[in-house]
Amino acid sequence: EIVLTQSPGTLSLSPGERATLSCRASQSVSSSYLAWYQQRPGQAPRLLIYGASSRATGIPDRFSGSGSGTDFTLTISRLEPEDFAVYYCQQYGSSPITFGPGTTVDIK
């Protein structure tokens, strides 16, 4: 199974700043089958990015994804108050589907 590692564990930033989150896979993720989710406190996860770089329906363009192989990045260009949350990556290029441990973006 592919193990995903996310860094940093916690990112402390101010509204308006840029956030860069990393997801690294234990082996290459085929066809860039990598997704990102946002989870706000007390809520279910929400799909942000699929296919490493495609935004899901209704996701603002301040969210962008990039990467291939084993290294992927989620970038939030300018943090809005509602963006402070936990972010998970998920790979679906190899069974079983696996998730990373998450990165918390909190207010500095």
Next chain:
Amino acid sequence: QVQLQESGPGLVKPSETLSLTCTVSGYSISSGYYWGWIRQPPGKGLEWIGSFYHSGITYYSPSLKSRVTISGDTSKNQFSLKLSYVTAADTAVYYCAREVPGTTFDYWGQGTLVTVSS
């Protein structure tokens, strides 16, 4: 609009079977897509449990496969999770979700906390 809602007991005794149902509205579970279960222990990350297709196809996480059964009832537009021989390690918020086959989860239920305790 697609909506999913989990239901079932919030407390299960050790060694017993956890049973949850997901009721789907706004989309027929027999119209395509897979339907999955994901769990999240308190304060921890997400773990995929398994997924179901209305034709009866199922696939499960290898780590849980021996204890998991997922099935569906198209007449009620519901699908269910059964997890046997539970322990405290199975305490988690359980989510049901719509799965784009073999890929991502685009619609989620609100989640239900199941605690395993005597």
